[in-house]
Amino acid sequence: MADFSIQNVSVKGISACVPKENFVNTKDVFPGMDNSEMQKIVSMTGIDKHHISPTEICTSDLCFHAAEKLITKLAWQKEDIGIVVFVSQTPDYILPMTSAILQERLGLQSSCMAFDMSIGCSGFVYGMSVISSLISSSKIKKGLLLVGDTITKFISKQDRSTFPLFGDAGTAIALEYDESAKEMAFSLHTDGVGHKAIIVNDGGQRSPFSAQSLMPQNYEGGIERNDAQLYLNGMDVFNFSITKAPASFNQLMSYKETNIDAFDYFVFHQANKLMNETIRKKLKIDPSKYLYSLQKYGNTSSATIPLTLVSELQDELANKSLSLGLCGFGVGLSWGSMILHTDKIATLAVIEI
Secondary structure (H helix, E strand, O other): EEEEEEOOEEEEOOOOOOOOOOOEEHHHHHOOOOOOHHHHHHHOOOOOEOOOOOOOHHHHHHHHHHHHHHHHHHHHOHHHHHEEEEEEEOOOOOOOHHHHHHHHOOOOOOOOOOOOOOOOOOOHHHHHHHHHHHHHHHHOOOEEEEEEEEEHHHOOOOOOOOOOEEEOOOEEEEEEEOOOOOEEEEEEEHHHHHHHHHEOOOOOOOOOOOHHHHHHHHEEOOOOOOOOOEOHHHHHHHHHHHHHHHHHHHHHHHOOOOOOOHHOOOOOOOOOOHHHHHOOOOOOOOOOHOOOOOOHEEHHHHHHHHHHHHHHEEEEEEEHHHEEEEEEEOOOOOOEEEEEEEEEEEEEEOOOO
């Protein structure tokens, strides 16, 4: 049972960045689609538009701009930053690690440790547990958690089961060793039995990329994609999410001997409106406390939780102390919940590049 707490680490700031010009409205995704069918998709997903990265913009670019502006906002000295963790499934290269590229690009010292974590929808929660554990145990002064994906680069525009859902974003979270900080609490889980439910089949060592990988294939429902593009089994993922996410959060509340009423807000992975509303109702969370950024950004994979915090809570994060219930779930299959307390942290409006 992976339930644990971390002391002496506080979040000092958070920022998010999305592509500026290159976005599409959901109604324009499939121009030939019947209007009633399109309205059904919008109603079920809750997604009105998506920010999609052009070819020249990578996840690292979005995270870099989020981090650079956040460092400036905090007036941090870069020599004090001792760790960078980059959480993404869309790195710049197979190797080297993108975190090393970002360490150099941000002008950080060579004494700064840096590494990547290849996790998707639960990536923010997992990333927070890892970087906070390292800061707490080593007394590193300051750290950056960079979380994001440009997942649309792996999605077929002819796949109506995935293309209407996803968008791109990069985020930065600034953390600091702080003996006065309230503890963070985590509940983390994995079940690799379901690893094929969300998968890009070709391109790794198990199924190497080849010319055949790019050959388009037609599937039921007018879907067309190739084996180098994202496949998502919607029903399996739906059933997994509405079961595991609420169970995980209930388990975490039991571990911390708390309840739903103790939280100011909840931010769960922005999968789609139908799925998230099912989870919210299972946990009996007041709608006014359960935040969405889906309508503006779609499902941005690992970035959804921090992006939603910035998009929907900028003023309150900056001016109040908040108790937040957070939960990520999806690709892996992997899921995790956390309790985070913030106290007047630095925030920026969503950056567009």
